[in-house]
Amino acid sequence: MATVTDTPIRIGVMGCAEIARTVSRAIDLAPNATIAAVASRSLEKAKTFATANGYKQSVKIHGSYESILEDPEVDALYIPLPTSLHVEWAVRAAESGKHILLEKPVAMNVAEFDKIVAACEKNGVQMMDGTMWAHHPRTAKLKEFLFDSDRFGQLKNIHSCFSLAVDEDFLKNDIRVKPNLDGLGALGDLGWYAIRAALFANNFELPKIVAASPGTVLNEAGVILSCGASLSWEDGRTASIYCSFLANVGMEITAVGTNGTLCVQDFVIPFEETHATFTTCLKSGFNDPWVSRPTEHSVKTEIPQEACMVREFARLVGEIKNKGAEPDGFWPNISRKTQLVVDAIKESVEKNCQQISLSGR
Amino acid sequence: MATVTDTPIRIGVMGCAEIARTVSRAIDLAPNATIAAVASRSLEKAKTFATANGYKQSVKIHGSYESILEDPEVDALYIPLPTSLHVEWAVRAAESGKHILLEKPVAMNVAEFDKIVAACEKNGVQMMDGTMWAHHPRTAKLKEFLFDSDRFGQLKNIHSCFSLAVDEDFLKNDIRVKPNLDGLGALGDLGWYAIRAALFANNFELPKIVAASPGTVLNEAGVILSCGASLSWEDGRTASIYCSFLANVGMEITAVGTNGTLCVQDFVIPFEETHATFTTCLKSGFNDPWVSRPTEHSVKTEIPQEACMVREFARLVGEIKNKGAEPDGFWPNISRKTQLVVDAIKESVEKNCQQISLSGR
Structure with a gap:
């Protein structure tokens, strides 16, 4: 659990899928996480999504996925992009030092997913997939x-x-x-x-x-x-x-x-x-x-269970960011088996x- | 449904398996059926079963399966024998003009079951299997x-x-x-x-x-x-x-x-x-x-559902016995498909x- 003195983990939402609405609310409800930024393929789409989901004025709006990767005020990315784009963007996110909450299915196949895992391991970032019920x-x-x-x-x-x-x-x-x-x-x-x-x-x-x-x-x-x-x-x-x-x-x-x-x-x-x-x-x-x-x-x-998921993800990210812990291998391991x-x-x-x-x- | 003037269908219990206890009670509870006889491989076993299940004194006790087949005061037989014995005894029952309530599985294979069906058709007797839930x-x-x-x-x-x-x-x-x-x-x-x-x-x-x-x-x-x-x-x-x-x-x-x-x-x-x-x-x-x-x-x-089963079986037998109806092909047909x-x-x-x-x- 986050203690009062911990700064909430700053999560960027990378893509504006329907499921991102549910997870945005979950980030809001998780006591140890906050929405820091949102990105879409155009500034306009990202703005529309931010407004529709009642994002605070302080949330940064990015008009491209590249842009959110470079945002120094984002600790972690929630990635609800189409599965075929996961391998590219999850790897790039890991290489940018961002922890990853990745929607399921995690990749088009396990060979792609192994590239994501390798990038996460190399860059010391946490990976978790979006299986909400696991956290209820x-x-x-x-x-x-x-x-x-x-x-x-x-x-x-x-x-x-x-x-x-x-x-x-x-x-x-x-x-x-x-x-x-x-x-x-x-x-x-x-x-x-x-x-x-x-x-x-x-x-x-x-x-x-x-x-x-x-x-x-x-x-x-x-x-x-x-x-x-x-x-x-x-x-x-x-x-x-x-x-x-x-x-x-x-x-x-x-x-x-x-x-x-x-x-x-x-x-x-x-x-x-x-x-x-x-x-x-x-x-x-x-x-x-x-x-x-x-x-x-x-x-x-x-x-709600999706907020429990975000809370657990943010807790693991916090352990790494604030206490020098290693990423928890349990979550990528069960993603890989699935x-x-x-x-x-x-x-x-x-x-x-x-x-x-x-x-x- | 049986009317008051119909005589209850007289059912013989052919074999003393555990399930025959449940079905004996069901025959008792069905308004249009009565237990007329019981058979086992020995008179003693049949007697013990009759006593244990509170059969009336009027129920005839048979010390062999052959004997119950020849009993003219039995309209139908409930057959809970081991599956491997079904083809022999169900065919003999049909040939003796007895309607058959046959425990499931109805035979060791469909070729055996087809012999049973053929005997039933030839002798104009009703066949139904013991799938109780179908009648709830x-x-x-x-x-x-x-x-x-x-x-x-x-x-x-x-x-x-x-x-x-x-x-x-x-x-x-x-x-x-x-x-x-x-x-x-x-x-x-x-x-x-x-x-x-x-x-x-x-x-x-x-x-x-x-x-x-x-x-x-x-x-x-x-x-x-x-x-x-x-x-x-x-x-x-x-x-x-x-x-x-x-x-x-x-x-x-x-x-x-x-x-x-x-x-x-x-x-x-x-x-x-x-x-x-x-x-x-x-x-x-x-x-x-x-x-x-x-x-x-x-x-x-x-x-109970098993009494509903007996009631439906006895109803069909009654239609044949009292009104000259044909056996209902639905039940053997779904037994065969199963x-x-x-x-x-x-x-x-x-x-x-x-x-x-x-x-x-």
Whole structure:
């Protein structure tokens, strides 16, 4: 947590995507961060965005991405640019000594992401991706349950899904259906979260095998609009994931362990900003499955999960800036694993659902 | 529904499995059925079962399966024998003019099941399998929602799972882990329901492709203890299923359509006998996924779902017996489709998750 004497981390917003509105508010709400600057490809666009989001007069407006990189009063950059631009701008940001909060998917593939990580390591800057739910206090409670060898036991299977039905305009014009922009489509935009949930429940161990499920839907340009996949680990742990731009909202986790069951209905974006729920079911009998009924748990959060994310990012940046700490390798490490699984599912889709081995990756 | 003047359908219980206890109670509770006889491989076993389940003195006790087949005061047989014995005894029952309520899985494979169906057709007897949840009044409400083109739209994906953690004794000794008894293991015993749910949501259209997911767990004798599978239909409809003897209770359906979402937490065995719930979520916005919050619905049932099953079976038998109606082809038809998918998943498991085409089956 920031102490009263710490100066808030000065964050620059690099790009004016829709999601940048949510994160701007989150930076405002995080006690240890402040919006210092905003950049777009034109001064006018950046100004319009700043006004629309109620930025203070003191926020600097940059008419180009280069310009914000050179701003000495910016500690860190939030980068919600299209995925295809991540490798260029995240590397340049790191080389400019800026810490990076990078939207997901972090890159078009892991080779690109490795360039970003290398630049961050070389320049001693923190990298974190924009997976908000990871920072909700509920997630810590889910982790407690999933790794409780009495209540949950050993994980056997997790199903996670994220779907949101888009409109016709989105399917024609959104950057998330354009191969040269967010070319990973629904897999990168929504599947990212479902994959992250599967990795989370497996303590971020990479699966051994990944296979796309039959029935992937691509648009005319070959971008994934909807897909599913199966993942398997050693000792019989498995996962299935589903993501789609074509189906109504679903954001469920169902995880079954040897002793317990976990259900979350809204894992990506909780129903309420102030609290979030999950359900657990303890050891059942074969002939009386509901001998233990499901129990609902509710977890409060002082600030929305996206503000928790900014607060944690700013805390890590503060440790580096003010105390000479090293960047925390946990966050880029789990981004990389998520990207590896995204890549493997895409490869399996391209190879008619062939099994892809992740051993050695 | 039975009218007061109808004589209850006289059902014989052929085999004394654990599940026969539940169905005996169901026959008692169904207004149009009565237990007329019970058979086991010995008179003593049949007597013990009759006493333990509080059968009336008038219930005839048979010391062999042959004997109950010849009982002229039995209209129909409930057959909870091990799966490997179904083809022999269901065919003999049909040839004896008995209507058949047959436990699931209905056979070791569809070729065997087709022999049962042929015998039923030849002898004009009704066949129905023991999928209890199909008869709960909630299921009719789920159907209403799933086929409401406004509220749900077109189905895109359904995930269904059924897991129950068994104990060490079960894993060593239960008939459901023995290749020569219930040789389809968890796939036949639990996966059956998950597959049925996927077919139900697809209006019983067979999928085009079925593929087992990596990570199937077999016992030393090669019986499936845990597995998952992906199914796909034309026009981008998909399903994933999971079943396991090794994981704590899970019996979820999550179905997403173009307009709506359906969640059921206890689809196989409702938490309560008197009513059952499900949750629907209507059209969401991409940038505000919870613009419509999930709504919980509760459906009452006068009698438990297994008694609803017996009531429907007895009703169909009554139509045939008393009014000269033809057997209803719906039930054997959906049993056959479920068995076809069971067979395809097993084949895919045996072929290292190869895609199995169901076209033409």
